[in-house]
Amino acid sequence: MATLKNTPLKTFKKALLVVACSTLGAISVNAQADDVNVPDTIRWTIPFGVGGGTDVWARFFTTWMSDHIQGNPTLVIDNVPGGGSINGSNLFAMRADSDGSQWIGTSASTQYPAMLQDRRVRYSYDDWTPILATPTGGVVYAQPGLGDSAEEVLNAVTNQRVKFAVQSHTGLELPVLIALDLLGADVQAVSGMRSRGEGRLAFERGEADIDFQTTSAYFSSVEPLVESGRAVPLFSLGVLNDSGEIVRDPAFPDLPTFNEVYETLHGEAPSGPAAEAYRKFFASGFTLQKLILLPNDAPQALIQEYREAAQRFLDTEAFKDAAMAQLGPYTPVVGEVVEQHLQEAMSLDDATRQWLVEWLLEQHGARI
């Protein structure tokens, strides 16, 4: 009880406020902006359900954005789940006003179908302009039964069929599947997991031999397994540095990246359509995993203001502390840099796509 900072009376008032706000809905704060006309309320479409990864990510950013945009607009999150984020994005593409009062928050599962030209997709990233992107990393790990060290495991997986529990063949695990294929592993992907967490559960039950988790889940759920000898980390996906090279992940400085492992095995960097596909899906699914976007015919001054607002808090210590828990040791990227990377990452040439379609069908029996 000594830890409680609030007196009962204060708490009571705060509690009343919660009640008041939750019954009246969002109260918009009206304020005068200096030069740009910032809307009172920004409606932020999240094409995922409440409480999911992207929703939590967006809710984390609402406070920071609202506090740093001129006039402190109210950010209202509008969850439109369905079709693995395709439905909400389609609706946004169809309905969103271009006055800068509507944003969308997307994730890898929004980017991938667009790149694969899924027939359900009726949105295009060409119509949207990014404000900010946050990267993430990830680690591939395996059952200790396959070998004590990463080398032994990697050797073992080329000789025997290993099982990997995935959400779908074209989900977040796609670059991991390609990477394992490049390393010569014989992977049987069992799809239909409802989350990456369910995949991990299949690994913990001993059903899956190999698994993959993004950084935050790795720290909370896989590291304890590694410490108690129930999992062997193989490699991280790495991160893209400013000059576009894949380097070691700051979250896992001791773990080699996929590219390093490949070079050790084959003596050269990966190349060909598989390597190209890996690079693209890695960039759009991990380097730019989650994006804040708005229609690109929004007022230019407003886009600029949003980007500057993000710049204003990114370097503060307070943000870095808070971000460590929510985003991991990665720095969000802002503005035009994102725009360039995004265009580059999302453009999949026909030859690569063709290779991918055939590879998915032959290796995994999956049709796009």
Added chain:
Amino acid sequence: MIDVLFSSLGQLFTVPHMLYMVIGVLIGLIVGIIPGLGGIAGMSLLLPFLYGMEPSVALGMLMGLVAVIPTGDTFASVLLGIPGSSASQATVVDGFALAKKGQAARALSSAFLSSMIGGLIGALVLTAFILIARPVVLSFSSSELFMLTLLGLSMVAVLSGKDVFKGIAACGAGLLVGTIGMAPATGEFRLPFEIDYLYDGLPLVVVGLGIFALPEIIDLLVKRGAIAEQPCQLGKGWKEGVKDVAKRPGLVARCAGIGSLMGTIPGLAGSVVDWLTYGHAVQSAKDKSQFGKGDIRGVIAPESANNACACGAMVPTLLFGIPGSGTAAVFLGGLLLLGLQPGVSMLETNLDLTYTIIWSLALANILGAALCLGLARPVASLTRVPFVILAPLITILILFAAYQATRSLGDLFALGIIGAIGVLFKQANWSRPAFLIGFVLAPGAEAYFYQAAQFQGAEAFMRPGVLVIGALIAASLLLPPLRRSLRNHLQKRRQSEESAAHPLQEEVAPLSLGVIDVALLGSLLAGAAYMWWAFADLSMLGGIMPRLAIAIIVAACVLEIVRTVIKPMKWQTQTLSQQLPWVAGFFALIGGVMMLGFLFAAAIFCLGFLLVVARMKPVAAVGLAAGVTLFLMGMANLLTLTYPTGMLASL
């Protein structure tokens, strides 16, 4: 460990914690009472305030909300026949039947008391179990999960009684509808008619509302009068309900136990647990004749289970970071916002918070149930109001509820179509729970079967857990008929000893067949044929489940036809003429929503219905219609909802 347990308990009784928990409980109750809104909507109301809150206080608030939702949604299930959420679908069957008998207060007080006890048992189980749960949860592999879905499906046989083939056909239809959407194995889409809305499959809320609520509304409109067909005694019923629970401690404890265990298994969610325990109540009862017609045990069983299940669902959420239910998924998001990472480390680093969660659950259960018990008597008097007055309000409410599912117009059409099927089923006395069970379990059965076969091959079906569950299924299918034939045999012997002259009485009523039966059999076969053709180009893996469902439908229909041909049967008059206009009216309302927008159509519909059909005084009618419109507008504001605006508005 013990000291942590008690220090968390001490923390619970501090002013801020209690205050926020009460807020959570109140919001949870309101959200629970409004059909269609559930944990997810409640959580999204609270999440904006979470960031930066003291974790233990915030967790108290969230748990207050999570704990009471399965309590609050009982109101809609019992009083209006609307399944408040997926966890209280089984309650509708007997709860609403009791309300029609004028025993709403009895059903409600029983339900709330068993909810409270179930929740407490769940919390108690959780306290000890969470420390050792890891290996238990991990022992349920995909093959055991598949067997559990089969156990759920075997309840169909229990629930459909003598009309077993009709029950199986209904279940097959549910299975087939449940396979619409993406094939888990190959990612192919199974879309009859190529309708985009069906990409994710039909939402459970819409199917539940359509199959249960809409037919009941229409039935009540046809009959006229109030929901309670017999005079109701609220005060006496209330006490009776409490006594009903007190008389059946074993049933409550068993169902709470099943509930908390099923909750701990990730992936099976709360939607089967109510049917499993309902089936258990039927099986364990000596006199089964009143189930479906208003047996209080049919209320006590699922209600003791669903609160316990909400407690159990915290196990995978906290230990593995894998939500055990939809609400738990949102709770998980709340934890992340508070900067807490659920997972292996949760117990080690945050054991105190873990216990705060568990104790808050227990306390909120008591609070919520006490509040509801207090409300039960006054609210039960709703069943005395002439139904024509309630009908437009409830109709708008279920439209609103269905629209929450994916927030598209498709929800309303799906509701109408499933509702029409529900009307047919109800008129011909086909098992609607069987359809729903098939629908709910289809995706799980398919995905787990595929995964078990892929992960473990043929060994999957030799595992000890699989064999144990298999034995359970066999027992539940084979024991009742065996026991019955044994009893018949004994009876026969006794009879022949006593007086050989007495001819043996046929105890089974003759089978009956009606025009709707014939129509349903015909259209199921035709539907099955269409789906077979529509799914013709699916791959082997992607198409096996729908084809299996079609095979089940065809086999059951054919057997039913054969049975009616060879066995003596009575032709029964079944009519639809009174129901049809109302079904058409419902579709007209959906058309109105399409043309005029939801708000406008709802206001006009309420006003018109109250004036023309209910013949209310204009002032009262305008007041009620305005109330409905204000409610819808308030909800839109609260939940950042955009209603369909209608085609006329866009011209």
